[in-house]
Amino acid sequence: MAEARKQITVKGICKSFQNQEQSLQVLQDVTLDVNENEFLVILGPGQCGKTVLLNILAGLESADSGTVEFANGTPKYGEIGFVFQRYALFPWKTVLQNVEMHHKFQRVPKKERREQAMHFIRLVGLDGFENAYPAQLSGGMKQRVGIARAYATRSNIILMDEPFGALDAQTRYQMQDEILKIRSAEKTTVIFVTNNIEEAVTLGDRILLMSNKPSSIVREYVPELPRPRQNTDRAFMDLRNVIAQDMDLAL
Ligand SMILES: Nc1ncnc2c1ncn2[C@@H]1O[C@H](COP(=O)(O)OP(=O)(O)OP(=O)(O)O)[C@@H](O)[C@H]1O
Ligand SMILES: [Mg+2]
Structure with missing residues (x-):
């Protein structure tokens, strides 16, 4: 390799x-x-x-x-890109506005940053929730927004x-x-x-x-475990124990 x-x-x-x-x-x-x-x-x-x-x-x-x-x-x-330990979303902004935040600061034109943000919103499975506010989301959904926002920075x-x-x-x-x-x-x-x-x-x-x-x-x-990994596999449990x-x- x-x-x-x-x-x-x-x-x-x-x-x-x-x-x-x-x-x-x-x-x-x-x-x-x-x-x-x-x-x-x-x-x-x-x-x-x-x-x-x-x-x-x-x-x-x-x-x-x-x-x-x-x-x-x-x-x-x-x-x-940084996904914070606590969600750290802006409560007064929608899912879409939270995700496109970085590009707004970077002055990326609106159409382009919207398209990018929607790509990542779809990627994390929040299609249809782009206009929701954080308070309307479950913990898992909020963290999906956090992940979409981190990826939307296009950082490597x-x-x-x-x-x-x-x-x-x-x-x-x-x-x-x-x-x-x-x-x-x-x-x-x-x-x-x-x-x-x-x-x-x-x-x-x-x-x-x-x-x-x-x-x-x-x-x-x-x-040295094949993916997807199963927590019931012998080798998985052995490594966990070590x-x-x-x-x-x-x-
Ligand atoms: N700005 C700060 N001023 C003083 N102490 C701090 C500061 N930031 C962190 N600490 C202390 O440093 C230590 C490590 O903090 P940190 O938040 O990095 O831990 P962690 O491993 O992330 O913990 P957790 O698993 O609870 O998130 C803690 O004892 C914390 O009190
Ligand atoms: Mg911590």
């Missing part, structure tokens, strides 16, 4: 926060590579700094030390911060299937953060395990 092309190189990221008198070390020497077009899962326990790390990758927050290098040049503000890197964390189990499984379908239709690099081992094994081309604070990347797994054990040790 051809050597994968590196798209992002992250070296030695450290980040701490000053809370009143105390300093809280969150990230300590986080080092990782992201390959072009891979679905990379970052798996870590609650509060270990997953969101902080994604914010640093997106340029929304700065690191104390360390470097983030992009093979195709550092994206400008807003040029990386999409960051997803526990996008299904707030969903019930049934909807979560359904959304995992959907995200894989969307991903095969739209070639992009996805960095997907979760605290759920099963979700990581279901989705990841590669999985990086983060330790507890002060956090770093402690393990890497490359699941990761669960490693996670216990890493905490």
Whole structure:
């Protein structure tokens, strides 16, 4: 197989926060590579700094030390698609207006940005809901809007911060299937953060395990499992158990 092309190189990221008198070390020497077009899962326990790390990758927050290098040049503000942990939709805007937001800021002509937004609204299965407001949607539908909005940036890197964390189990499984379908239709690099081992094994081309604070990347797994993956398969369960054990040790 051809050597994968590196798209992002992250070296030695450290980040701490000053809370009143105390300093809280969150990230300590986080080092990782992201390959072009891979679905990379970052798996870590609650509060270990997953969101902080994604914010640093997106340029929304700065690191104390360390470097983030992009093979195709550092994206400008807003040029990386970001699906937020909480839906972060504008409640006074419709589904369509939320999805076309980025292109509106970019002053893309109305007809063109509408067409693009509708393409992604259809892709996430929200055809017919383009004029609905977020308050009229279920949690799963809101997160579909978040996904459509991230893809509509036309970025070749999409960051997803526990996008299904707030969903019930049934909807979560359904959304995992959907995200894989969307991903095969739209070639992009996805960095997907979760605290759920099963979700990581279901989705990841590669999985990086983060330790507890002060956090770093402690393990890497490359699941040799055919897709679509079944959580009842022997090999799936074996990998899940290995990761669960490693996670216990890493905490
Ligand atoms: N701006 C900030 N100021 C102070 N502390 C912060 C700030 N942002 C994050 N933290 C702290 O950094 C730690 C990591 O936060 P982060 O939100 O990245 O965790 P997480 O892994 O995303 O957690 P979760 O799984 O709950 O989403 C937490 O202890 C949090 O309190
Ligand atoms: Mg988080």
